[in-house]
Amino acid sequence: MDEQPVMVFKDVVKVYPLPSGDVTALDGVCFKVDRGEFISIMGPSGSGKSTLLNLMGCLDTPTSGDIYISGTRTVDMSDKELTELRRDRIGFIFQYFNLFPLLNIIENVTFPMMLKSQKAVDPEKARAMLRSVQLEDSLFTHTPTEVSGGQQQRVAIARALINDPDILLLDEPTGNLDSKTGAGIMELMSELNRKGTTIIMVTHDLNIAAYSKRTIRIADGRIVE
Amino acid sequence: MIFWEIAKRNIRIHILRSTLAMLGIVIGVIAIASMGILGNSLVLTVSDSLKTVGDSVIVTPHAGGTMRGFGGGTGGPSSLSITEQDFEQIKRASAPNIAIPVLQTSDRMKLGVGSDEIVATIYGLNPEDVPDLLKLKEGGYSRGNSGVLVGSTFAKDNNVKVGSRIAIGTEGNKGTLRVTGIIEERGMAFDVSTDSAIVVTKDWFDQSYNRNDYDKVVVKVKNLDDLPAVKSAIENQMNKRDKVVDVVDTRKTMETIFSAFGQITTFVSAIGGISMLVAGVSILNIMMMSVTERIKEIGIMRSIGAQRKEVMSMFLYEALILGVVGSLIGGFMSLLGGYVISSVMLQSTKYLFVPSSMIHIIYGMSFGIVISLICGIYPAWRAANLNPIDALRHE
Numbered sequence: 001m002d003e004q005p006v007m008v009f010k011d012v013v014k015v016y017p018l019p020s021g022d023v024t025a026l027d028g029v030c031f032k033v034d035r036g037e038f039i040s041i042m043g044p045s046g047s048g049k050s051t052l053l054n055l056m057g058c059l060d061t062p063t064s065g066d067i068y069i070s071g072t073r074t075v076d077m078s079d080k081e082l083t084e085l086r087r088d089r090i091g092f093i094f095q096y097f098n099l100f101p102l103l104n105i106i107e108n109v110t111f112p113m114m115l116k117s118q119k120a121v122d123p124e125k126a127r128a129m130l131r132s133v134q135l136e137d138s139l140f141t142h143t144p145t146e147v148s149g150g151q152q153q154r155v156a157i158a159r160a161l162i163n164d165p166d167i168l169l170l171d172e173p174t175g176n177l178d179s180k181t182g183a184g185i186m187e188l189m190s191e192l193n194r195k196g197t198t199i200i201m202v203t204h205d206l207n208i209a210a211y212s213k214r215t216i217r218i219a220d221g222r223i224v225e
Numbered sequence: 226m227i228f229w230e231i232a233k234r235n236i237r238i239h240i241l242r243s244t245l246a247m248l249g250i251v252i253g254v255i256a257i258a259s260m261g262i263l264g265n266s267l268v269l270t271v272s273d274s275l276k277t278v279g280d281s282v283i284v285t286p287h288a289g290g291t292m293r294g295f296g297g298g299t300g301g302p303s304s305l306s307i308t309e310q311d312f313e314q315i316k317r318a319s320a321p322n323i324a325i326p327v328l329q330t331s332d333r334m335k336l337g338v339g340s341d342e343i344v345a346t347i348y349g350l351n352p353e354d355v356p357d358l359l360k361l362k363e364g365g366y367s368r369g370n371s372g373v374l375v376g377s378t379f380a381k382d383n384n385v386k387v388g389s390r391i392a393i394g395t396e397g398n399k400g401t402l403r404v405t406g407i408i409e410e411r412g413m414a415f416d417v418s419t420d421s422a423i424v425v426t427k428d429w430f431d432q433s434y435n436r437n438d439y440d441k442v443v444v445k446v447k448n449l450d451d452l453p454a455v456k457s458a459i460e461n462q463m464n465k466r467d468k469v470v471d472v473v474d475t476r477k478t479m480e481t482i483f484s485a486f487g488q489i490t491t492f493v494s495a496i497g498g499i500s501m502l503v504a505g506v507s508i509l510n511i512m513m514m515s516v517t518e519r520i521k522e523i524g525i526m527r528s529i530g531a532q533r534k535e536v537m538s539m540f541l542y543e544a545l546i547l548g549v550v551g552s553l554i555g556g557f558m559s560l561l562g563g564y565v566i567s568s569v570m571l572q573s574t575k576y577l578f579v580p581s582s583m584i585h586i587i588y589g590m591s592f593g594i595v596i597s598l599i600c601g602i603y604p605a606w607r608a609a610n611l612n613p614i615d616a617l618r619h620e
Contacts, residue, residue, distance in 0.1 A: 059528060059613050080532060087530020094617075098525045102234040107227070114227045115530045159529070 264490025544601020
């Protein structure tokens, strides 16, 4: 069994140079995430949650410190390597679903597969994935705007999972859903976590955070508990 | 590939603005191709008119030279002409090619009882030289001094047929000749322009106009590669001390004419090219709009693993589709445009479907596609180099 942490942050500092003076968004952040964890990251606005999520998703690089994803040091990676890392090992789920309006649901889910394989792919895996997030077959050929918000988020989850990532990063996944639909989505996330998916979720909502097994609180760029 | 599909769909959902961008390319291709076709048709028309004389060296008395014993000739005794002795030297210098002496004048003539007198050019040629210089479309070559050949336009305009009689001179004082043949159309010519003229025998000409010298000598060169050598040989022979003759290599002259037409064609095509540049700016504008509208989409793509080059390809595909579709439509419309312009300006469309005209459609289409791609590069590069975080935050 692989006991290596899925993610490790070591003394990570992120400073944004601004004309009015440098802003330290993260200041010496250290933590690790083991395989199979379900973590919530909470904190007030401006505390550094989004910066942390961007660094975890390899969308940004730290000013100093080290970040390891599945044992791979990401700090010195090129843009191409970071993009491949995002494609192969990280799944993103956004508050506003962020599906591609020009593609139908099946195409949205197969999109990351095509990025990985660089050729046309068998949509059967995408169909199975959509069924696993409880989306009806009749919706598969619809465009995202033709289905409800909850259904769109399920499509986004299927898209995030299609390349079998090591980590699922969630940014306020229920922030744009009503409470009942949001609860349904979180039940689904819990189910995925029970099956072994590692989940890191940024949220303001304590009720949503309650679905996670561990909470990292952040304030003024530092982890406070 | 999915990025190709996305590019296609994006064009489809913005069909109006895509069509407008393509319209610019269509107009640009039409402008370039139609102007090219017109220019080429013009060259071919002239080329067709001159092709029968492209194998000749024309020797004429030097207009600004010393008289050196020249006398008599066209129009009167003071005109310059080439003597029999000069002709013999030219003949030797140009051997083994055929040197044909030509006499030329203009006179009144009457084509039948009751008809009006007209004035036309009269050429005098040795009967044995005529088949080397002229082809007949009807009748036969004159054998005796009483026969005359007429040009095709002359025959048509004056309703002259083989067997018709032509009275030459005022009140026919030079005599009456019978038409034995009608000469094939020759168009513009450097040697003899017979379309609106008549051709009599040298003997009849000498007797009727009291001539014993020539107005020009036409040397028909068998091997076209020998043209410059024949020209030089004649010049060396005749212009040893003074310049007494002008020697013109007709192929060289034609090349100069074609070169001038080529430059005109290039110039008018370049004017068409300006409209293509305007179309390119339109493509650039539309592509920039497309990038701006899709910044968030680009951010999502980048966040889930699309490489910069893949994002770039998506926008280049879009520019390519606009360019290819616009160019194809433009290419087709160019045929119609070329047809109309050729019909109106040249009264002929026979040169429209020849390869040298069609190539201008290929040029126009290629230019349209290349301009579209070039104008798509900057927006595509900009899209590919967006910061994924900024792009994701974009509303």
